[in-house]
Amino acid sequence: MIRVRSFLSFVLLLGLAACAVGPNYKRPPVETPASFKEAPEGWKVAEPQDANVRANWWEIFGDADLNALVERVASANQTLQQSLANYNRAVALARQARASFFPTVNGGASTSRGSANSAVGNSVAITSDEVSLSASWEPDLWGSVRRNLESQRATVAATRAQLESTRLSLQAQVVQDYFQLRIADAQRKLFEEAVQAYQRSLELTRNRYTQGVVTRADVVQAEAQLAAAQAQYTDIEASRAQLEHAIAILVGVPPSALTIEAKPELARGIALPNIPAVVPSQLLERRPDIAGAERQMASTNALIGVAEAAWYPVLDLSATVGYRNDQWAGLLSAPNRLWSLGASLVQTIFDGGARSASIDAAKASYDASVANYRQTVLSAFQEVEDNLATLRVLAQESVYENEAVRAARESLDLTTNQYKAGTVSYLNVITAQTTLLSNQQSALGLLSRQLVASSVLISALGGGWQPSASAQAAPEVAGR
Numbered sequence: 001m002i003r004v005r006s007f008l009s010f011v012l013l014l015g016l017a018a019c020a021v022g023p024n025y026k027r028p029p030v031e032t033p034a035s036f037k038e039a040p041e042g043w044k045v046a047e048p049q050d051a052n053v054r055a056n057w058w059e060i061f062g063d064a065d066l067n068a069l070v071e072r073v074a075s076a077n078q079t080l081q082q083s084l085a086n087y088n089r090a091v092a093l094a095r096q097a098r099a100s101f102f103p104t105v106n107g108g109a110s111t112s113r114g115s116a117n118s119a120v121g122n123s124v125a126i127t128s129d130e131v132s133l134s135a136s137w138e139p140d141l142w143g144s145v146r147r148n149l150e151s152q153r154a155t156v157a158a159t160r161a162q163l164e165s166t167r168l169s170l171q172a173q174v175v176q177d178y179f180q181l182r183i184a185d186a187q188r189k190l191f192e193e194a195v196q197a198y199q200r201s202l203e204l205t206r207n208r209y210t211q212g213v214v215t216r217a218d219v220v221q222a223e224a225q226l227a228a229a230q231a232q233y234t235d236i237e238a239s240r241a242q243l244e245h246a247i248a249i250l251v252g253v254p255p256s257a258l259t260i261e262a263k264p265e266l267a268r269g270i271a272l273p274n275i276p277a278v279v280p281s282q283l284l285e286r287r288p289d290i291a292g293a294e295r296q297m298a299s300t301n302a303l304i305g306v307a308e309a310a311w312y313p314v315l316d317l318s319a320t321v322g323y324r325n326d327q328w329a330g331l332l333s334a335p336n337r338l339w340s341l342g343a344s345l346v347q348t349i350f351d352g353g354a355r356s357a358s359i360d361a362a363k364a365s366y367d368a369s370v371a372n373y374r375q376t377v378l379s380a381f382q383e384v385e386d387n388l389a390t391l392r393v394l395a396q397e398s399v400y401e402n403e404a405v406r407a408a409r410e411s412l413d414l415t416t417n418q419y420k421a422g423t424v425s426y427l428n429v430i431t432a433q434t435t436l437l438s439n440q441q442s443a444l445g446l447l448s449r450q451l452v453a454s455s456v457l458i459s460a461l462g463g464g465w466q467p468s469a470s471a472q473a474a475p476e477v478a479g480r
Contacts (some may be wrong), residue, residue, distance in 0.1 A: 004216050020143025021312070022305020025150075025298045028370050030377050031279045035340075037385055058175050058455070058462045063266065066178050068250055073170050076252025083159075090159040094152035097424040102144045103317075104138035124377040129331055132338070133320025142312040147305030154299035161292030168288060181260060182267040184240040185446040189264035190444065192231040196439050198226040201409050201433070203425055218426035225430055274448055275458055283380050286462025290380055293373040300366040307362040310355045313347035337404050379461065384477035387457035394450045402442045408436040 039293035074363045109131045114239060140146055143373040202222040208214045240262075284290055317342070348355070415432040418424045 008062060008393060009369070011065075019304060020146045021308045022143065022147055023301060024302040025154075027294060027297070028373070030284070030374050030376075032284070033381070036280060036388055037383075044453060057458050058171060059453075060275075060458070061455075063178075063270060064285055065260070065263075066175065069247060070171050070174050070176060072169065072197060072251040073174060077170055078252060080163075080166055080170055083163040087156070087159045087163045090152070091158045094149065094156050097145070097149045097152040098147070100138075101140065103135045105135045107131075107133050126295070127326045128324060129327060130322060130324040131331065132320055134318065134320040134322075136316060136318045138316050140478045141315060142309040143307050144309035147302045147309065149298045151302035151306065154295045154302065158292045158295035158299060160287040161295060164288035168459055168463045170250060172455055173462065174247060175455040177247050179252070179267075179451040179455065180448060181243040182246065182263065182270070183444055183451075184243060185262045185264040185454060186267035187441065188233065188236045188240065188262070190437070190440055191229055193228045194433075195226065195233060197433070198222070198229050201429065202226055205419075213422065214426060221282075221426055221430055225433070237430055256325050267444070267447065270451060272454055273458075275454065275461070280381060280384075283384070283462065284377065287380055287460075288462070290373075290376055293369070293376040297366065299372050300362070300369045304359065304362040304366060307355070307359040310348070310358065313345050316344045316346070317343075318342045356443065383460040384457065385452045387460060390453040391450065391457065394453065395445055398443070398446050398450070401439065401446055405436070405439045405443050408432070408439045412436050 056067070056070075061066055111127075112131045113127045167242050202219070205214060205222045209216060209219050244258065244260050245255035247260065248255045251258065284294075319339075321337075321338045322336050323331050325332070325333075328350045330336070374427045410436075411434040412429075414422060415428050419426060419429045
């Protein structure tokens with residue numbers, strides 16, 4: 001009993017004396033500007049009450065069809081399911097790493113029969129029956145297990161951030177494809193109206209040709225204009241179908257299983273939102289890709305400690321209790337009891353530089369993760385700046401384009417009346433009609449770019465990302 005107590009005391013002292021080698025993690029600094037270069041006047045830090053908008057950020061556009069499509073991404077998109085499986089795997093690996101803190105206990109039973117020569121030269125049968133319970137434990141003297149668990153926990157947080165980054169990216173892609181589909185609906189309606197107008201113009205020209213007022217050339221020009229508009233209308237049909245197919249894949253169904261009703265009036269009815277704003281430093285907390293890159297740094301930093309712990313000796317403690325007898329009957333009795341306690345200390349003396357190379361590799365991996373983190377931050381700033389600039393310029397451009405549409409429509413009315421009066425040729429009408437249609441297309445194109453840029457900006461600002469979700473380890477692996 002005294003030996004057992006001494007052994008346990010020795011183990012306790014080892015646990016108290018244990019230390020974790022390797023550098024403690026400290027987030028490297030990154031240069032963060034005080035404000036965005038392209039931010040318009042009035043851009044300010046987001047108010048806390050806009051969190052309910054950020055949770056389902058696409059609802060800010062006020063489109064029920066869009067809301068229904070985006071919500072289907074969470075349950076059916078296979079890319080998202082893959083990211084979820086990767087997160088669950090990271091949680092399981094962290095639990096596996098945590099198990100290394102505890103001893104391994106094995107139970108066994110065995111029986112054997114053999115023979116041996118006795119002292120007088122006779123062969124004697126020998127039977128041995130045994131049941132035992134053994135335990136082995138490698139105390140974490142140098143923090144290798146702790147550093148490995150630290151790395152795995154950081155990996156869990158990084159994988160969780162990657163899951164949210166994937167979710168945000170898929171949501172943004174659905175929103176962008178949906179906006180382009182609605183713009184395609186509006187363009188299709190625009191060309192449908194243009195085809196109808198060109199058909200009326202062709203009928204008018206044919207009547208005037210029959211009356212001898214115009215030449216055959218005017219009729220041919222009208223026919224060519226009508227055919228070109230019909231071809232463009234057909235091309236829009238193909239583009240819309242492809243967008244609908246892309247949305248189907250994003251919501252996790254075959255293209256044949258999704259039909260989105262055409263609503264050409266919706267495109268112009270979608271209001272450009274006032275996007276909740278942030279200062280640049282808040283991107284470090286709001287964006288899941290940045291959070292994931294930061295957690296990856298913590299993971300690789302901890303692996304340096306794992307590599308450095310290989311320089312120190314490994315202590316292994318073992319214990320066995322059980323019973324052994326030459327027959328099963330009466331096996332579990334005091335005279336047949338056996339026990340053992342043992343300890344071994346192993347130190348690698350020469351490994352050809354393998355441990356030094358492992359440490360250098362771990363440090364290089366950490367340096368790479370630092371560079372990746374800083375590049376991710378820079379790319380995030382660029383994405384926000386790009387879309388701020390895009391929205392600012394497009395807002396100005398839309399004012400001019402709307403005025404161009406108004407002037408082109410008035411010009412067409414005047415030119416058509418002049419043609420009917422016989423004061424201008426049909427070429428003037430074609431020119432006016434082409435100008436109006438071109439400006440109307442440009443106006444729709446600008447609206448499409450504004451809607452897409454708005455959705456990209458919201459996702460670039462973090463969308464519905466909640467920073468606390470990845471800042472903590474998963475409950476399954478928290479604590480020792």
